[in-house]
Amino acid sequence: MADYITIEWEDHDFEKTNLVTDSGGYDWYKCKKCGLVAWRHGLGPIKTWMSSNPTPCQKRVESGEIKKVKIIDHYPDSEFGLKYGEVYETCKCPESESHKYGNAVWVFSPKRNEPVRLLSREYTFV
Numbered sequence: 001m002a003d004y005i006t007i008e009w010e011d012h013d014f015e016k017t018n019l020v021t022d023s024g025g026y027d028w029y030k031c032k033k034c035g036l037v038a039w040r041h042g043l044g045p046i047k048t049w050m051s052s053n054p055t056p057c058q059k060r061v062e063s064g065e066i067k068k069v070k071i072i073d074h075y076p077d078s079e080f081g082l083k084y085g086e087v088y089e090t091c092k093c094p095e096s097e098s099h100k101y102g103n104a105v106w107v108f109s110p111k112r113n114e115p116v117r118l119l120s121r122e123y124t125f126v
C-alpha cells in the first residue's frame with residue numbers, strides 16, 4: 001500500500017464491500033458509479049492507490065458539478081490542445097480567477113498543463 005492518495009468521500013458513491021472489518025482494522029469500499037476501490041482505517045480518511053488515479057466520477061457529472069463540453073472552435077485546438085469535436089469534462093476555476101471567471105467554463109488543457117477558460121463560441125454542452 002505504498003503509493004496511495006487520500007480522496008474525498010463525497011466525490012464518490014461508496015459502498016462497503018467487506019462484511020466485517022478485516023484483521024488490520026481496514027474497511028473496503030467500491031464506488032457504485034465508477035467502480036473505484038478504496039479503503040479506510042477506522043474513521044480515518046478514505047484512500048485509494050495512486051495508480052487508480054480517480055478520474056472525475058460520474059456522480060460529480062450527474063450532480064452538475066462537472067459538465068461535459070464539446071469543442072466547436074479551432075482556437076482551443078491550436079492553443080490548448082483541446083481537439084475540435086472532442087468532448088471534455090469541465091474542471092474547477094483556478095482560485096486566482098474565481099472572483100472574475102468563477103462561473104465560466106474551465107477545461108484542463110493537456111498542452112498547457114493547467115485549466116483554461118473557454119469562450120461561449122468555443123463549446124457546447126453535451
Ligand SMILES: [Zn+2]
Pocket residue numbers: 011012013031032033034035036057058059
Ligand atoms: Zn466514483
